[in-house]
Amino acid sequence: MIELILSFLKLGAVSYGGGWTIVGLIRTEVLGKGWLDESRFRDLVAIAQVTPGPVALNAATLVGREVGGYLGAVLATLSVVTVPILASLALGALISRLGPRGNRFREALRSGTFGLLAMTVWAFAPEAARDPFTAGLALGAFGLAAFTKVNPVLLILGAGALKLLASFFLA
Amino acid sequence: MQASRPPSPWRLFLFFARISAVTLGGGYVLVPVIARGLERKGWMDEKEFFSLFGAAQSLPGPIGLNAALFAGRALSGLPGLLASALGVLVPPFAAILLVSGVIGVVAAQKQARAFLDGAFAVVPGLVAALLWRMTRTRAWNPGRVALALAAAAAMILAPAWAPAIFFAAAAVGWFVESPGTKA
Structure with missing residues (x-):
């Protein structure tokens, strides 16, 4: 349980670049520690996506629940938000007033964030796009999300619905 | 702060709880919803919100949560920040504990399995799109390119x-x- 707390504290501290990078980091941590296997983790991420609320928090709650029951769910969720909340308490006012030095600070974080996003794509691509159909869904989602303003929720639900339809015709 | 009567922490809690309870898709969907909601309530205009949001992104944390933390503090100080944090956290947490008992059962169903596989397939696509948007909007120079590629x-x-x-x-x-870096 201590290990669960420490892991999620650490993940909360590096959670730059939005929810998906946190999910990528959670994956590395959880598979590395042998807490869950890949297919179980895949289910949890898919469920985290289709339940309301920030995906990263949902994923943390679900993983905590699987690893340590209800107590694990509470501890993982609180741990992952501890550093962000403390950081915004301690530094929030300061950062809002940094001015030009704030730009330097933000720019310094961007290369690392680029790395986190790239790592997340790399980690999820082989599992998510396991056959030509799911690869097509992934590519389609990229195209629509990168070049249009379509709501990501529609992409998530739409891809689920398409795969469901396909399972009737192809299976 | 510029609002004549700042919202009470309880109202902030309800505001964020309602948004968090009905918004699928995570931070990139939550943020615009929060921006519009704050403006509609007359608590904060979008321009002020997005300048806070820029600062919120330089701290770690899920983006939707950080946006709520910064907005809550700007409106009602420390109690506002804590109330906003709880508002974002509580509804999805409760929802997940409710569904978590049946995940094994649901995932074993063939149709549910297909739907979840499809929903999961878009994950690398969505993240790649974020990466693409960030790559396109950043002002690159040789040092930044080298550092970003090395980190990746x-x-x-x-x-x-x-x-x-x-x-x-x-x-x-x-x-x-x-x-003198310009972001």
Whole structure:
């Protein structure tokens, strides 16, 4: 349980670049520690996506629940938000007033964030796009999300619905 | 702060709880919904919100949560921040505990399995789109290109070290950037 707390504290501290990078980091941590296997983790991420609320928090709650029951769910969720909340308490006012030095600070974080996003794509691509159909869904989602303003929720639900339809015709 | 009567922490809690309870898709969907909601309530205009949001992104944390933390503090100080945090956290947490008992059962169903596989397939696509948008909007120079590629390669090769690599890249970045950097 201590290990669960420490892991999620650490993940909360590096959670730059939005929810998906946190999910990528959670994956590395959880598979590395042998807490869950890949297919179980895949289910949890898919469920985290289709339940309301920030995906990263949902994923943390679900993983905590699987690893340590209800107590694990509470501890993982609180741990992952501890550093962000403390950081915004301690530094929030300061950062809002940094001015030009704030730009330097933000720019310094961007290369690392680029790395986190790239790592997340790399980690999820082989599992998510396991056959030509799911690869097509992934590519389609990229195209629509990168070049249009379509709501990501529609992409998530739409891809689920398409795969469901396909399972009737192809299976 | 500029609002004549700041909203009470309880009202902030309800505001964020309602948004968090009905918004699927995570931070990138939550943020615009929060921006519009704050403006509609007359608590904060969108321009002020997005300038806070820019600052919120330079701290770690899920983006939707950070946006709520910064907005809550700007409106009602420390109690506002804590109330907003709870508002974002509580509804999805409760929802997940409710569904978590039946995940095994649901995932074993063939149709549910197909739907979840499809929903999961878009994950790398959505993240790649974020990466693409960030790549396109950043002002690149040779130092930034080299550092970003080095960070990406190092994290892909040694994912367990990603947190350390992230902070190393940020530290190098701080020294590479000139003090007058424009974001």
